[in-house]
Amino acid sequence: MRIKYIDASEMMANVLAELPPEPRLSVHIGDPDDDGVVDLAAEAEVILNGHTTMSADLLARLPALRKIVFLGTGASSYIDMEAAATLGIAVENVTGYGDRSVAEMALALLLDCARRVTQMDRELRAGLWEPREGLLLQGRRLGLIGFGGIGTEMAHIGRALGMEIAIWNRSEVAADWRDCQRSLEEVLASSDMISLHLALTPQTRGFLDAQAFAAMKPGAIFVNTARGALVDEAALIAALRSGHVAQAGLDVFETEPLPAESPLRDCPNLVLAAHAGFKTRDAARTLLAKALAKID
Template sequence: MSARIVFLDCNDQLRPVFDAVARADDPPIHVNSTPFASDDLPRLLHGCDICIDDHSYMPSEIVARCGDLRHIVFLGTGPQSYMDVEALRRQGVTVHAIKGYGDTAVAEHAVALMFACARDLARMDRNIRSGAWRPREGVQLKGKRLGIVGLGGIGAEMVRIARGIGMEVLAWNRTPRPDVGPPMAIEDLLKTADVVSLHLALSEETKGFLDGARLAMMKRGAILINTARGALVDEKALADALNDGHIARAGLDVFALEPLRADHPLAKLDNVTLSAHSGFRTYEASATLLGRALDIVRRLAAQRSSP
């Protein structure tokens, strides 16, 4: 049997983008749009050596039963949230991530969450739909301090947008970025920022970065925005800080376990605005993402075919 290439989890939004960026001379790619459980992976990937994965979990012990699989092309920057990259490498499976495709899209989504939190838009929307007319006082962002944690491509876009709307930018990065401003201790940023926006990559060093102690350092009444990775934050400590008002509001696009359950403590709080890990989902970003994914697939397929 010749090796197959499978797009494991192409949803309705990605399918037209995929069709638009695919080329006639691409190697054949089987596109699966049917929902599946992790236990179905050996069946779906039977005879497959290259798979495209759009945020489906890939447990190492199940991937081990996919005997032909050699490459996973992950549609995003953080496969670590969905698979154990190092364990897969030891099993002979290489994970390919794609960086920089959606920096502007994610930054714009973070800003949208920031405005929604500042004006309590989601709660007013819920109130009106339930028949309650309750105007709520908001926060004016011009002149406020935005603390940006992580100055990669997305963080740099946040700097540009925040300065454009008249916010004072505070920034922390694991390596100094003098082009953005003088080095600042994370503790000082948390204590002084009116809004904190997370843009760190997830790693063993950053997992649980914003724990209970650091959340307690935040300025009382501050807003927290997370469009990076859910595991950067201690979710229980965050729920406690939101409950007691130490953190006024949070705008969250990412969670430690996705999809977020309806009974999760964060989903029950009125001062939390939620979105479904969609910060990177614009047509423009998706076209760039899938275009780069197909570039990787073409290269891998060509290597496979070389003598």
């Protein structure tokens, strides 16, 4: 069996080298275009895909391919799942590898927004000394939209910081968090900070729209480390510009990398990160080990 990891970073390749060897696997470091993928993996039966878009046309050019192991939970954001199914290509996600890492990124964005660290950093570098008013997290309500592994980790972190937790989830949550489960309307209207942790599906695409942002508590902080397409970006920008949402932190975007012309870049009350929530060596080690276990 030929196995090809088509888009490894230097860090992922280094972490992979620390794991027990897989002799059938070859690794390409870099981000190939469609022709590059075909050149690399024309004879591969299994592909490890970290972040490469695979359209129906590209999949049709890989006749030997029988399985794609997507290194994360968002395969449908990158791979034409319908075309894969038609071609008999199985697509598997890897889950539960970096819940704590992503939750800690959400916390980092939340703290940055609450204390306006990035804003003051930019101002100081430009010669302006302006101590900005911050917001204490202790005693505030943290609203969590989605309560899988990452949302659960975020709840533990919030509780450790003395925050009140309010949860909206599509299904009933575990018994020890059930007292915190609320309606979506209540979570939006009463939370001082909201952190988004939904999976992206056809039903959740654009889940937070203009109506949802308008329903948020005035002056709320919003953080998204889940998927950019869960959010109507134009609606978020409008809410930020009006001040109804006071600050936001985003690690994910509808289009990645974030285009140079994106109006998100012009929002001063917005902290941006480059989809790095998962990117710790600890999470990478677990991710790759789980991915290799899915090869056969």
